[in-house]
Amino acid sequence: xxxxxxxxxxxxxxxxxxxxxxxxxxxxxxxxxxxxxxxxxxxxxxxxxxxxxxxxxxxxxxxxxxxxxxxxxxxxxxxxxxxxxxxxxxxxxxxxxxxxxxxxxxxxxxxxxxxxxxxxxxxxxxxxxxxxxxxxxxxxxxxxxxxxxxxxxxxxxxxxxxxxxxxxxxxxxxxxxxxxxxxxxxxxxxxxxxxxxxxxxxxxxxxxxxxxxxxxxxxxxxxxxxxxxxxxxxxxxxxxxxxxxxxxxxxxxxx
Numbered sequence: 001x002x003x004x005x006x007x008x009x010x011x012x013x014x015x016x017x018x019x020x021x022x023x024x025x026x027x028x029x030x031x032x033x034x035x036x037x038x039x040x041x042x043x044x045x046x047x048x049x050x051x052x053x054x055x056x057x058x059x060x061x062x063x064x065x066x067x068x069x070x071x072x073x074x075x076x077x078x079x080x081x082x083x084x085x086x087x088x089x090x091x092x093x094x095x096x097x098x099x100x101x102x103x104x105x106x107x108x109x110x111x112x113x114x115x116x117x118x119x120x121x122x123x124x125x126x127x128x129x130x131x132x133x134x135x136x137x138x139x140x141x142x143x144x145x146x147x148x149x150x151x152x153x154x155x156x157x158x159x160x161x162x163x164x165x166x167x168x169x170x171x172x173x174x175x176x177x178x179x180x181x182x183x184x185x186x187x188x189x190x191x192x193x194x195x196x197x198x199x200x201x202x203x204x205x206x207x208x209x210x211x212x213x214x215x216x217x218x219x220x221x222x223x224x225x226x227x228x229x230x231x232x233x234x235x236x237x238x239x240x241x242x243x244x245x246x247x248x249x250x251x252x253x254x255x
Contacts (some may be wrong), residue, residue: 005123007142012158013129015150016185021126022049026229030084033121039088040134046085046126050078051227054089062092091168110141139169144180151187151194178253180212212246
């Protein structure tokens with residue numbers, strides 16, 4: 001059976017993109033799915049957040065994309081049963097320049113994932129917070145895009161830019177690219193602004209907005225420094241429960 005490839009993307013930084021990539025992937029795996037998370041952000045925060053020492057990696061997504069390494073040489077088991085990681089490291093920042101003369105450079109990741117689609121139930125790609133060749137590769141390879149949105153005014157601005165980018169990719173590189181869904185992050189029910197942002201986005205995107213909302217949480221912020229997803233760091237926390245609910249929505253959603 002063919003798995004789903006989902007890019008977690010937002011051109012605006014600080015919206016909970018990496019937190020969502022780590023914890024959604026872990027929750028999908030804990031729900032019994034076989035999951036691969038691909039870190040294509042040169043900051044490599046998803047890699048370290050899942051307990052991988054990004055300073056001492058013999059192989060990473062960089063060596064696969066630029067250096068011709070085999071995928072199976074760069075995929076690592078994580079502490080979560082059923083969750084595997086294709087990590088990043090800082091050298092990935094130079095990939096755009098190194099690939100500048102590569103023919104069909106936008107399709108490198110897509111060609112690498114052709115067979116893996118039948119190995120995993122879900123492939124989650126954590127994208128950089130910018131529109132560069134790595135993000136374009138992810139969107140070209142994906143079935144859909146999951147968009148985390150922080151509950152603040154400027155998030156609405158960033159969402160418009162991202163929808164424009166998705167439209168361009170759909171027109172030129174991947175006609176089947178869909179919006180998987182929009183998830184609200186860092187939600188604080190005590191503020192009017194959070195509620196206003198939620199209402200505004202729901203009125204425009206309706207069924208594309210998940211019911212699950214990720215709360216603002218100190219425990220969610222602490223977990224990556226321990227190299228653990230929230231379900232292992234504090235399984236009873238509100239953040240853990242929210243990501244479990246999001247994972248179930250994604251599993252249940254007919255795509």
